[in-house]
Structures are given as C-alpha cells and as structure tokens.
Amino acid sequence: MFDLDRWREILFTFQQHKMRTLLTAFGVFWGIFMLVMLLGVGKSLQQGSVKNFGGHTNTIWMWSGSATQIPYKGLPTGRRVTLKDGDLAALRKLPELGLSSSVNNLGGWMVNQYIVRKSKSGTFPTSGVEPEIFTLSGYTMLQGRAINDLDFKEKRKIAVIGPTVADILFEPGESPIGEELEIGGVNFTVIGVFLGREDDQEDQEKILLPNSTLRTTFNQTGWIGHFQLAPKPGINAAVLEQKAKAVIMSRHHIHPSDMNVVGTYNAQKDFDKVNGLFTGIKVFSWVVAIGTIIAGVVGVGNIMLIIVKERTREIGLHKALGATPSHIIGTILMETLIITLISGYLGLAVGVFCLEGLTSFLGQQHDVDMFANAEIDFTTALLALAALVVAGCFAAILPASKAASVDPIVALQDE
Amino acid sequence: MIQLSNLHKYYGDKNRQLHVLKGIDVTIEEGELTAIMGSSGSGKSTLLNILGILDHFDEGRYLLDQQEITKLTEKQAAYFRNKFIGFVFQSFNLLSFKNATENVALPLYYQKVGRRERNKKAAELLEMVGLGDRAEHMPNQLSGGQKQRVAIARALVTNPRVILADEPTGALDSKTTQEIMQLFKEVHGQGKTIVIVTHEKEIADACERLIVLRDGQIANTTSKVSPL
Ligand SMILES: Nc1ncnc2c1ncn2[C@@H]1O[C@H](COP(=O)(O)OP(=O)(O)OP(=O)(O)O)[C@@H](O)[C@H]1O
Ligand SMILES: [Mg+2]
Numbered sequence: 230m231f232d233l234d235r236w237r238e239i240l241f242t243f244q245q246h247k248m249r250t251l252l253t254a255f256g257v258f259w260g261i262f263m264l265v266m267l268l269g270v271g272k273s274l275q276q277g278s279v280k281n282f283g284g285h286t287n288t289i290w291m292w293s294g295s296a297t298q299i300p301y302k303g304l305p306t307g308r309r310v311t312l313k314d315g316d317l318a319a320l321r322k323l324p325e326l327g328l329s330s331s332v333n334n335l336g337g338w339m340v341n342q343y344i345v346r347k348s349k350s351g352t353f354p355t356s357g358v359e360p361e362i363f364t365l366s367g368y369t370m371l372q373g374r375a376i377n378d379l380d381f382k383e384k385r386k387i388a389v390i391g392p393t394v395a396d397i398l399f400e401p402g403e404s405p406i407g408e409e410l411e412i413g414g415v416n417f418t419v420i421g422v423f424l425g426r427e428d429d430q431e432d433q434e435k436i437l438l439p440n441s442t443l444r445t446t447f448n449q450t451g452w453i454g455h456f457q458l459a460p461k462p463g464i465n466a467a468v469l470e471q472k473a474k475a476v477i478m479s480r481h482h483i484h485p486s487d488m489n490v491v492g493t494y495n496a497q498k499d500f501d502k503v504n505g506l507f508t509g510i511k512v513f514s515w516v517v518a519i520g521t522i523i524a525g526v527v528g529v530g531n532i533m534l535i536i537v538k539e540r541t542r543e544i545g546l547h548k549a550l551g552a553t554p555s556h557i558i559g560t561i562l563m564e565t566l567i568i569t570l571i572s573g574y575l576g577l578a579v580g581v582f583c584l585e586g587l588t589s590f591l592g593q594q595h596d597v598d599m600f601a602n603a604e605i606d607f608t609t610a611l612l613a614l615a616a617l618v619v620a621g622c623f624a625a626i627l628p629a630s631k632a633a634s635v636d637p638i639v640a641l642q643d644e
Numbered sequence: 645m646i647q648l649s650n651l652h653k654y655y656g657d658k659n660r661q662l663h664v665l666k667g668i669d670v671t672i673e674e675g676e677l678t679a680i681m682g683s684s685g686s687g688k689s690t691l692l693n694i695l696g697i698l699d700h701f702d703e704g705r706y707l708l709d710q711q712e713i714t715k716l717t718e719k720q721a722a723y724f725r726n727k728f729i730g731f732v733f734q735s736f737n738l739l740s741f742k743n744a745t746e747n748v749a750l751p752l753y754y755q756k757v758g759r760r761e762r763n764k765k766a767a768e769l770l771e772m773v774g775l776g777d778r779a780e781h782m783p784n785q786l787s788g789g790q791k792q793r794v795a796i797a798r799a800l801v802t803n804p805r806v807i808l809a810d811e812p813t814g815a816l817d818s819k820t821t822q823e824i825m826q827l828f829k830e831v832h833g834q835g836k837t838i839v840i841v842t843h844e845k846e847i848a849d850a851c852e853r854l855i856v857l858r859d860g861q862i863a864n865t866t867s868k869v870s871p872l
Contacts, residue, residue, distance in 0.1 A: 234753060245741065546737050549698060550798075551726020551754035553719045638698050641737055 239564050246536075253532045254572035256525030257617070261573045264518030264613055265580025271514050273588070275507035286500045287466040288365060291473060292455035294492035301484035310481045310490055312453040319476055320458065325469045327461040330359035331440050333454040335413060335447055344436065345411040346398040353394050355412060355436040357443030365459050366426065373406045373421030376439050380420075384442040388417040393434040395422050412436065415446055466497035518613075522620055526569065530624035533565050537632045544632050545640020554633040561629040562622070569621035570614075577610055645805060645837045646672040646695060651704035653690055653860075664690050665701070666860040672839065672853075674805075677832040679848040680841045682857030688841045689810055691857065695839060696729050696808045697721050709805050726754045730799030732809035736791040738783040738798075744770060745779045748797045755802065769797035773827060789820035796827060800836075807831065807838045813847060825850050 243250045293310045300306055317331050334356050335342050341352035362368070363375045371392060380387055388410055390398075395405045405419045417438065425432020444450050460469040470493050475485075483490045537544070544557060653665035664687045672678055680688050693699035694706065697713060706713040708728060716724065730751075738747045748766035757765070770779050773793040783791055792812060799807050809828070813821040825847055832838050840847060848854050856863040 234759060241741070542737070543739060546739070547750075548722065549696070549725065549731055549737075550751045551722050551802075553722040553754075555719070556754070638693050641733060641735075 235560060235563065238560065239567060242536075242564065243568075249532060250568065253529050254568050254575075256528040256572075257522065257569050258525075258572040258576040258579075260518060260522035260525040261576030261613055261617065262580045262583075263521050264514070265577055265610075266583065267514035267518055268511065268609055269580070269584040270587075271507060271510045273584075274510075275504070278503050278507070287459055287495065287497050289458040289460075289466055289470045289473065289493060289495040290455055291458065291477070292492045293452075293490075295489045297483060297487050297490050299484035299487045301487070302482050304482055310477070310483065311451070312456065312477075314453065316477055316480060317453065317456060319480060320456065320473050323469070323472055323476065325460050325464045325472060326458060327464075328361040328365040328459045330362040330365060330457050331357075331453040331455075332362070332457060333357040333440055333443055333449050333452075335438075335443060342412060342436070344394075344398065346408065349398050351394070351397045353391075353434050353436050354431070355438065355443075357438050357440030357449075359440055362437070362457065363423070365457060366432075368423045368425055368432070371422045371424050372404065373419070375421055375423065376437065381439045381441050384445055385439060386415065386417050386442055386446070387420045387439065388412070389421040389423050389437045390419055391425055391433040391435045392422060394436055410436070412438075413447060466495045470495050519616070522616065525572075526620040526624040529565055529568055529621070530627055533561060533625065533628035534631065536564075537561065537628045537635075540632075541635055541640045544635045545637040548635065548637040549641060557635075558629040558633045561632050562625045565625035565628070566618065566621045569617050569624065573614065573617040573621075577613060581610075645674040645676070645709060646670070646839075647705075647707040648695075649705045651694070651701050651706065653687070653694065653699075653701045664860050665694075668704070668860075668862060670855060670862060670865070672837065674837055675832075675835050676853055677828070677838045677851045678840070678853045678855060679851040680839065680855045680857060681843065681848055682863070686857040687860045688857055692808050692810050692839065692841050695806070696731060697725050722754070726751060726802060728805045730802065730804040730807045732792070732795050732799050732807065732812045734811040734814040736783070736788075736795045736815075738791055738794055740783050743780050743782050744775060744786070744794045747783070747794055748801050751798060751802045765801055766797070769801050770794070772800075773797045787820075788816050789823055792816065792820075792824050793827065796824075796831070800831065805837060807836055809838070809840045811841055811843065813842070813844060818846075821846070 291312075293312055295309075297304075297306050297308045312331075314331075317329065320326060321329060334354065336355075342355040343352050344350060344355070358376065360376050360378055360381060363370075368375070373389070376387070376389055379385075390405065390410075398410065399405045399408070405422060408419050409416045410419060411417075423437070425435065440453075444453075456473075458469060458473055460466050474491050474493050477483075477491045478485065478487075481490075544552075547557065548554075648668050648670045651665055651668040652663070655662040655664055668691065680691065682688050690699065694701050695708075697708075697716065708724070711724070711728075713724070739750070742750075745763055745766045748769055749762035752762040752765060767776070767779055770776055773796055775790060775793050775797070778786060778790060778794075783794070786794065796807075796812075799809075807828075812828075813824050816824060821844065828838060828840065829850065840851065842848060853865065853867045855865045
C-alpha cells in the first residue's frame with residue numbers, strides 16, 4: 230500500500246538531519262561505487278587480455294625442436310626430427326584431432342617475401358597452408374573463395390591474400406580476383422581476399438598458397454615447417470597436445486623424456502591461466518566491495534540506532550496514540566532501505582558513468598588493447614542492488630526492533 | 645464504562661516484588677468526571693496507565709466499555725488505545741516539529757483517515773479549545789496552557805470513550821490551571837468520561853467524584869453532585 234503520509238514523514242526526517250543522512254548515505258554509495266569500478270575494470274582487463282589470444286585459444290602448434298639429448302633404442306644423440314607428410318597422416322588418425330594443417334613458410338619462419346604485381350610491389354609473409362586452416366584460424370572471405378581441396382590436390386598456382394596486401398598491390402576499387410602476382414619469380418593467380426582474425430595485424434598482410442604448390446614449387450618437399458592442430462569440440466587442447474606429441478616422438482624414436490625435440494605450444498594453458506587470474510581478481514573485487522558495503526551498512530544501522538534512541542519519546546508517544554509495532558518497524562525499515570537504495574543506486578550510476586568515461590578516454594589513446602570496453606553487465610548490477618536490499622534489511626533489523634520495543638510509559642515519563 | 649475488580653499490579657522480579665496495586669475495585673460510569681488523588685508513589689500513574697492500556701496488570705479484571713482488557717496483543721492494545729482512549733500528559737508531549745493542527749491530527753493518522761479529513765477535524769477541535777487562530781503555530785510558539793489545550797484537542801480528536809489525564813496541570817500556574825480545568829468541564833459537559841490524576845485540591849473539588857489511593861489501595865471514594 231502506498232502511504233503518502235509515511236513518505237512525507239521519512240523525507241521530513243531526512244531534511245531534519247541532512248548532514249547525518251548524507252554522511253550515512255556516502256558509506257553505502259562508496260561501497261557500491263567501488264564494486265562497480267573494480268568489477269568493470271577487472272572485466273575489461275580480462276576481455277582485453279582474452280582478445281589478445283584471438284581465435285587461437287585452442288590451436289596447437291607443433292614444430293621440429295632441438296636435437297636429441299638422450300640416446301634411445303641404440304640411436305645416438307644429436308638427431309633432429311624432420312616433420313613429414315607421414316607424421317600428419319599419423320596425427321590425423323588420432324580420435325581427438327579436429328582440424329589440422331601443415332604449414333610451410335616461403336623463405337623461412339617470419340621472413341617476408343618480395344612480391345611483384347605489375348608496377349607495384351611489397352614484402353609480405355607468404356605461407357603454404359591446407360584448406361582447413363581457414364576454419365581453424367577463424368579466417369573469413371572478403372572476396373572470392375578460399376583454398377579448397379582440389380587446389381591443394383592439383384597443386385594449383387593460386388593465392389589468397391590478406392586485405393593489406395590487396396590495398397598495397399592493387400588500385401583502389403580494383404578487384405584483385407583473377408589477377409596475377411609474382412612470388413619468388415613464379416606467377417600465382419589471386420582467387421580470394423581473406424580477413425584474418427580481428428585485431429591481428431599480421432594476419433591481414435599474409436599471402437596464403439596451397440602448401441602442396443609451395444613445397445613443390447619452392448623445393449620444400451622434404452619437410453613440413455610446422456603443424457597447426459585443433460581438438461574436436463569438447464576436448465581439451467592440452468590433452469590433444471600430449472597425445473600428438475607422443476605420436477610424433479614414437480614415430481621418430483625419441484626418448485619419452487627428451488621433451489624439447491618436438492616443440493609444441495598451445496594457448497589454452499595460458500588462456501586458462503589468464504582466465505583463472507581474472508576469476509581471482511573478480512573474487513577479490515567482490516570481497517573488497519562486499520566488505521565496503523558491509524561497513525557502509527553497519528554505518529547506516531548505527532545511525533538508525535542513534536536516531537531511534539533520540540526519538541524514543543516520540544516513538545513512545547506514537548505508540549500511546551495508537552501506532553502498532555508493525556507500523557513503527559515499517560517506518561524504520563523504510564527509512565533504512567531508502568537511504569541504502571538511493572545511495573546504492575547513485576553509486577551504481579556514478580560508477581557506470583565513470584567506467585564509460587574511462588572507456589571513451591582510453592578509446593582515444595591507441596594501443597590500449599589491454600583495456601577493452603570497461604563495463605559491468607546488467608546481472609552484476611542487479612546482483613549488487615539485491616545485495617544492497619538484503620544488507621539494508623539487515624541494517625534495519627536491530628534499530629527497528631529497538632524502536633518496536635519502546636515502552637511508552639518509560640518513554641513518556643517526566644524527567 | 646470502566647469496571648475494575650480486584651486488580652493487582654507487581655513490579656520487579658519474583659523474589660523482590662513490589663506490590664504496587666493491591667486489589668483495586670472501582671466502577672466509573674459513562675460521563676463521569678473523576679479525580680484520583682493520593683500521595684506520591686501511591687500508584688496513581690500506574691493505575692491510569694493500566695486504564696489506558698499502556699501497562700499490564702497481574703491479577704483481576706478490567707472491562708472497558710464491555711470489552712475484556714486482558715492479555716491483548718500489542719496490535720490489539722494499539723487499536724484500543726487509539727479508538728477508546730485519549731491521553732493528556734503533564735508535559736504535553738507534542739511533537740516539536742509539527743504545528744498545532746498536525747499534532748492534533750496525529751491519532752487520526754492511525755485510523756487511516758485521509759490527510760484533508762484529518763486536518764479539517766483537527767481545525768474544528770482547535771477551534772473548540774479556543775486556539776482557532778493558532779492552528780499553524782509550532783509548539784515552541786505556544787504557552788504552556790496553549791500547549792495543553794492542543795494536547796486536549798488531540799486527545800479528543802478520535803472521539804474516544806475515555807479521556808485520561810495524568811497531572812495535566814502539574815506544569816501550569818494557578819490561573820492557567822483554572823482555565824484548563826474549565827476546558828475539562830466543558831468537555832465533560834458534552835458527555836465525555838474523564839479521569840484526572842492530580843495533586844491539586846481545586847481540581848479534585850471541580851470533579852464529580854474523588855478516588856483517593858493510599859499505598860496501592862483505594863482509601864476512599866466520594867461522590868457529589870456536579871457543581872455545574
Ligand atoms: N517501571 C517501574 N518499575 C518498578 N517500580 C515502579 C515502576 N513504575 C513505578 N514504580 C513504583 O510503583 C509505585 C507507584 O508509582 P506511581 O508512578 O504509580 O506513583 P504515583 O502515585 O503516580 O506517584 P507520583 O504522584 O509521584 O506521580 C512507586 O513506588 C514506584 O516506585
Ligand atoms: Mg504519577
């Protein structure tokens with residue numbers, strides 16, 4: 230039931246004690262503000278860091294590492310592994326394996342190739358890949374098509390290029406599809422332009438060829454540069470990583486303890502670690518903020534106790550004139566809730582406002598990848614508000630029961 | 645209107661009990677103006693508080709307007725206080741931050757009477773106690789006598805069956821005391837039942853009936869024809 234008189238009464242009390250009400254409210258305000266800030270900044274840091282992992286969170290890289298250090302099955306130390314087609318074929322028999330691709334780089338790891346197209350030229354990293362790499366790496370096609378199985382099987386001299394490559398080697402508005410590029414003295418026909426992972430600048434300037442073509446054309450038939458593997462959905466990358474490594478090591482007669490001969494990396498572990506770290510930060514934020522809120526709420530309860538004590542005579546009079554205990558409890562409860570809710574809501578609003586200011590400020594600066602989109606989601610905000618209401622009720626219990634138990638005879642006694 | 649039979653009241657715990665009211669038997673008829681006198685500590689206020697359902701009693705029976713007043717819940721007690729009883733205190737007990745009208749209107753709030761209705765009723769009663777021109781005044785802008793008039797108006801605003809006053813003139817000079825007593829008599833003239841606890845002979849003389857308490861018992865009761 231909406232009771233206008235009660236609201237008047239409560240507002241009146243607040244007006245009577247402006248300073249005290251303000252100070253009390255500030256405690257709660259600060260608690261919620263801190264909660265919003267901590268959670269928002271924490272979450273945005275997390276998003277920023279996760280973004281840095283791009284799409285590769287579960288991709289496993291595998292390459293030939295250092296020479297053997299432990300003799301095994303009568304074989305000497307100092308041997309190196311050379312990855313071959315047979316290795317990939319063996320890996321593809323693993324039930325855990327999802328997508329996979331062999332990758333060879335023209336000129337070696339991270340070495341850019343000098344590419345000529347009519348009068349224009351540029352240097353770009355050029356790799357041979359298999360069709361599955363597009364899905365595995367999360368590439369999307371902007372124009373034309375991706376490399377397919379037939380391209381790979383027939384070792385076609387075709388290329389798919391990143392958008393930066395298209396920008397540099399072609400006129401604005403000119404379609405690169407069907408045009409020829411000269412790569413290492415050999416002509417390749419552009420069949421598509423792909424968009425790499427968002428935020429991954431290196432992806433955008435790549436040139437991708439069918440690996441079969443690259444290896445035969447540029448004399449790399451004897452080896453494969455590295456493998457990229459992804460587990461089937463639901464299977465942890467670390468599990469596949471171990472199994473795949475064991476397969477290759479056994480095929481090449483490497484001692485099981487000779488760990489660096491076959492190099493592997495998967496981002497899942499780091500990703501999990503970072504996520505774990507942020508879960509920790511989140512828990513910490515809640516603990517700090519809840520602590521602050523509790524302090525604020527204890528403050529509110531304290532002030533309400535003082536108010537009840539001050540107004541003992543008044544409460545006694547109200548009772549003598551016919552106020553029921555539930556009416557008195559209701560009034561105290563409402564006063565407490567109003568203070569906590571209004572100040573809590575303000576804390577929430579100001580917190581969100583500050584976060585937004587922070588985001589747009591940092592958005593103007595460059596390379597602040599680490600700090601993407603500071604925000605807190607709606608559920609978190611609701612949760613915080615719910616916590617406030619509960620806390621407010623707890624804060625009100627003691628003063629309200631004190632008020633309800635005022636004995637009018639004692640309260641109205643003449644001094 | 646009021647029927648007390650063999651009423652006992654104790655204070656304190658089991659072993660160090662203070663027997664304050666020792667078997668009070670009294671009947672107060674509707675429309676009576678009664679004074680209670682007695683030395684300090686004789687139990688006058690205690691008796692009045694029990695009559696006003698502010699306090700519990702331990703033995704005996706209390707009938708107020710045919711209603712059994714025993715073992716009421718807090719909520720029921722609040723309801724009866726509000727509906728049947730009007731209090732007037734020695735120290736007025738007005739809310740300092742509310743003006744005369746708002747103070748008088750307060751008991752009606754607990755009857756869920758609307759604001760406009762409340763203020764209208766309060767204004768009528770202020771008019772009746774002779775303070776029609778002080779309706780907007782705050783308590784600190786009123787004299788002691790005026791404050792007690794406001795308190796009497798507040799006690800009357802719910803049209804209760806009984807007015808209970810504990811030394812209503814204890815804080816007033818003799819001229820004002822007479823004025824207040826005059827007001828009580830006017831109210832009595834309109835047919836209200838009134839019980840006044842007092843130390844003052846003049847007040848008692850102005851009442852129809854006198855009950856004298858001594859050490860928690862009724863020492864004597866005298867009735868006379870109203871001087872009105
Ligand atoms: N809350 C209490 N706890 C214990 N004893 C009490 C309490 N209230 C009153 N008494 C005792 O009960 C007795 C009667 O008190 P009461 O206030 O009724 O006296 P009174 O007749 O009103 O006195 P006065 O004329 O001084 O107002 C006194 O002895 C007093 O000490
Ligand atoms: Mg007394």
